[in-house]
Amino acid sequence: MDLPLVVGVDGSEPSLRAVDWAADEAALSALPLRVVYASLWERYEGGALAADLGRPPEQVLAEDIVDRAARRARTRRPDLKVSAEVLPDEPEYALVREGRQAAALVVGTRGRSGIAELLLGSVSLTAAAHADCPVIVLRDAHDKQASHGVHGRVVVGVGEDGTESPAVHFALDEARRRGVPLDAVRAWRCPAHETTDHPLMAGEPDRMLEKRAVEALEGALRDVPEDVDVHRRTVEGHARKVLVDASHRADLLVVGAKRRHGHFGLQLGRVAHAVLHHSACPVAVVPQRV
Structure with missing residues (x-):
């Protein structure tokens, strides 16, 4: 079975543009696309408390982020096989771990932290420095297209x-x-x-x-x-x-x-x-x- 192309998202516009690029790349490579979002809501809330509260806002947000990103990928590439998952971990560690079973990782340079344009976010830098697979880092200045x-x-x-x-x-x-x-x-x-x-x-x-x-x-x-x-x-x-x-x-x-x-x-x-x-x-x- 082919390893998937994995794209990390956080709900920000740069990460959604990374989904566009990753969808094109997965289609070019004839690979499935896996969309992941790392969230620690379950670790902090606890499974029992989450069950008592129904669906905490943090869980709703996390699921909405990956669902929206997955829909965007399917809209862009209707024939693409897309899966999505919320990972209970810090983004840096989650992506490095995902890289052990990925053809490649795709990440954007910036997320919600608003890091300056010439600087690279810690998530992107850590993934590029430690992942076992190729890591494709997208800066804000490019045209967001892999296929054309x-x-x-x-x-x-x-x-x-x-x-x-x-x-x-x-x-x-x-x-x-x-x-x-x-x-x-x-x-x-x-x-x-x-x-x-x-x-x-x-x-x-x-x-x-x-x-x-x-x-x-x-x-x-x-x-x-x-x-x-x-x-x-x-x-x-x-x-x-x-x-x-x-x-x-x-x-x-x-x-x-x-x-x-x-x-x-x-x-x-x-x-x-x-x-x-x-x-x-x-x-x-x-x-x-x-």
Whole structure:
């Protein structure tokens, strides 16, 4: 049985727009959609007290939130299989747990807390940093469409090790499903201490580092399927700035995040952290166990 695409909602307009995107994505991937809302009303009220009171307002609100989101998904994609559930837990923990049995998670950047536009909410950040599956984070600036994007391309950031990665595979699949090109980008920089003023050596460190970037790109894309049009680009500059710039011309930006066994805290890396905060398009964070 196919694992579902899971979208987290909280009743806010940004989360309902995330439902639109998730419904399109689930339809593209031929996956069922699972809508979840995390609420602690039952934990605080208690089952016995809830039975005495009938249906507490908190329960009514929680059920209304997931029902409204599920109806919205079915209206947008009538053929989509949609399920919905209220989860008795904190949103951060609930979504990470859902990710253990999900093809991917979809979350918005903001909810009821009204966090500033350039900041990422704690729920989105925690999910992206800890989930076992890819996490797609939607910022408020994008067009809310997965199936008919404005730019007609997917971008993936390629790491320095030059090996095939889950992020590259995910990006290839996304580009194939959309029928759009994939831009594979490898950023590189020439550290100041490697420059030289000798006229015979001028530019040599740059050429060597760019050559390594090209090799890393080719290594990561050695088994590209013939049905995906891949554009390879090496760009001099900080990876986070290069990818944020690329996000302005993309419908989806894909980055990897290494997960080290036994490590705690946010396992994102500086590049993934930066693009999650500043990308102009949705960002897919794909975990890689190391």
